[in-house]
Amino acid sequence: xxxxxxxxxxxxxxYAGSIVILTSIWIQxxxxxxxxxxxxxxxxxxxxxxxxxxxxxxxxxxxxxGSFAKLAALxxxxxxxxxxxxxxxxxxxxxxxxxxxxxxxxxxxxxxGASQRVQEDTIKFSRIMEGLGTSLxxxxxxxxxxxxxLMTLSIGIPILWFGEWQYGLVxxxxxxxxxxxxxxxxxxxxxxxxxxxxxxQKKEAAYRKILVIAEDDGGIRPKNLDELFHGVRQIHFxxxxxxxxxxxxxxAYLQANVLAAYIFLAPAIVAGVMTLGVMQQIIRxxxxxxGSLQYLFRAWPTIIELASVYKRLREFExxxxxxxxxxxxxxxxx
Numbered sequence: 001x002x003x004x005x006x007x008x009x010x011x012x013x014x015y016a017g018s019i020v021i022l023t024s025i026w027i028q029x030x031x032x033x034x035x036x037x038x039x040x041x042x043x044x045x046x047x048x049x050x051x052x053x054x055x056x057x058x059x060x061x062x063x064x065x066g067s068f069a070k071l072a073a074l075x076x077x078x079x080x081x082x083x084x085x086x087x088x089x090x091x092x093x094x095x096x097x098x099x100x101x102x103x104x105x106x107x108x109x110x111x112x113g114a115s116q117r118v119q120e121d122t123i124k125f126s127r128i129m130e131g132l133g134t135s136l137x138x139x140x141x142x143x144x145x146x147x148x149x150l151m152t153l154s155i156g157i158p159i160l161w162f163g164e165w166q167y168g169l170v171x172x173x174x175x176x177x178x179x180x181x182x183x184x185x186x187x188x189x190x191x192x193x194x195x196x197x198x199x200x201q202k203k204e205a206a207y208r209k210i211l212v213i214a215e216d217d218g219g220i221r222p223k224n225l226d227e228l229f230h231g232v233r234q235i236h237f238x239x240x241x242x243x244x245x246x247x248x249x250x251x252a253y254l255q256a257n258v259l260a261a262y263i264f265l266a267p268a269i270v271a272g273v274m275t276l277g278v279m280q281q282i283i284r285x286x287x288x289x290x291g292s293l294q295y296l297f298r299a300w301p302t303i304i305e306l307a308s309v310y311k312r313l314r315e316f317e318x319x320x321x322x323x324x325x326x327x328x329x330x331x332x333x334x
Contacts, residue, residue, distance in 0.1 A: 001125070001313055004096035017089045021082060022137060028078045029141045033149065035071050036284050042068070044277030086130050094126040107323040108316070113205035117316040121309050128306045132299055143292040150285040157274060157282070158267040172264040173286055177293030180253045184300055187249050191242045197308035200235045207232050243301075250300070257294075261286040 005014045042064050049056045101108065101118045108114045147170065154169040162168025188194070207228045214225065261283045268274055274282075291298070 001097060001310070001317070003100050004093040007096060010092060010096050013089060013092045017085065017092075021085055021089060021134070024078060024082045024085070025134065025137050026141055028075060028082065029138065029145050031071055031075045031078070032142070032288070033145050035068070035075070036146075036149070036281055036288075038064075038068055038071060039284055040277040040281035042277070043280040044275050047276040082134060086134050090126040090130045090133075093129070094122045097122050097125070104320055104324065107327065108320045110323070111316060111319045112209060113202075113312075114316070116205050116208065117313060121313055121316075124305070124309045125313065128302055128309065132302055132306060135299065136295060139292040139295040142288050146285050146288045146292070150282070150289050153278065153282045153285060157265070158271065160264050160266050162264075169264060169282070169286060170289065172260075173290045174293060176257075176260050177290045180257075181294060184246075184250060184253070187246055188300060188304065191246055193242060193246060193304045194307045194311075196235070196239050196242055197304055198311055200232075200239055201308060201312060203228070203232045203235050246301075257290070260290065 004010050045056055045060070045064060049061070098118060101122075105114075105118070108118075111117075150170055150173070151166060155166055156164060157169070158164050159168035159172060162171060165171075207225075210225065210228055262269070264286070265279065265282065269279070
C-alpha cells in the first residue's frame with residue numbers, strides 16, 4: 001500500500017506533492033486567522049454603530065465587507081487548488097498500488113475477492129484518504145495557530161468553573177472535545193463497528209464471487225445464491241441497527257456542542273466584561289480549537305470505513321506474500 005513512498009518512480013509526486021499540499025493548507029489556515037481577526041473588528045464596529053447613531057460611515061461599513069470578500073475569495077481559490085492537487089496526488093498513489101498488484105496478479109488471482117481488492121478497495125482507499133488526509137493536516141495546523149490565539153483572547157475573561165485562569169477556556173475546549181471523542185471511541189468499540197464493516201465486505205465479496213462463477217457454471221443452484229444473499233442481508237440489517245445506536249450518541253453530542261462556548265463564557269457575558277467583537281473572536285477561535293480536537297469524533301464513521309479497507313488490503317497483500325513464498329519453495333524442486 002505504501003510503495004508510492006518507496007518506489008523512486010513516484011518520489012516527485014510523493015514528496016514534492018506532499019510539501020506543496022502541506023504549504024497550501026498552512027496558508028489557508030493563516031487566512032482563517034485573518035478572518036477571525038476581521039470578525040472581532042467588524043462586530044466591534046457593529047456594536048459601536050448600534051450604540052451611537054452615525055458613529056460609523058457607509059464607506060467604513062462597506063470597506064469592512066469588502067475586506068471580508070477579499071479574504072473569502074482567497075480562501076475559496078486556495079481550497080479549490082488544494083482539492084485539485086490532492087485528487088491528483090491520491091490517484092497517483094492508487095496507481096502505484098495498482099501497478100504492483102498487476103505485477104503480481106498471477107499470484108493473487110486465486111485469492112478470494114482479488115478483483116474487488118484491486119479495483120474497488122483501491123478506489124475507496126484513495127477517496128477516503130483524500131478527505132481524511134487533508135482534514136487531519138488542517139486540524140493539526142488549526143490547533144497550532146488557534147490554540148495560542150484562544151489563550152491570548154481569554155486573558156482576564158472569567159470562565160465557568162475556571163474563573164480568570166488564563167488556560168481556562170483552552171482547558172474547557174480540551175475537556176469537552178476529547179471527552180466526547182473518547183466516549184464515541186468507546187461506543188464504537190462496544191458496538192464493534194470496524195468488525196461489522198469488515199464482515200459486511202467479506203460477505204458481499206463471497207456473494208459477488210459465486211455470481212461470477214454462476215455465469216460459467218450451470219451447476220450453481222439458486223438455493224446456493226439465496227443462502228449467500230441471506231447472509232448479506234443479515235449483516236446489512238445488523239449494521240443499520242448498530243450504526244443507528246452510534247448515530248444517536250454522535251448527533252446528541254453535536255447538538256450540545258453548539259452551546260459549549262456560550263456555556264463556558266456565561267460569567268463573562270452576564271458580567272458584560274467584553275465587547276461583542278471579542279466575544280465573536282473567542283467563540284470562533286473556541287470552535288476552531290474544539291473542532292480540531294474533535295477530528296477523530298467527527299471523522300469516526302469514515303475512519304471506521306478506512307480501517308476496514310486497510311484491513312482487507314493488508315490481508316490481501318499478506319496472502320500474496322504467502323503465495324510468492326510457496327512458489328519460491330516449489331521452484332528448486334522443479
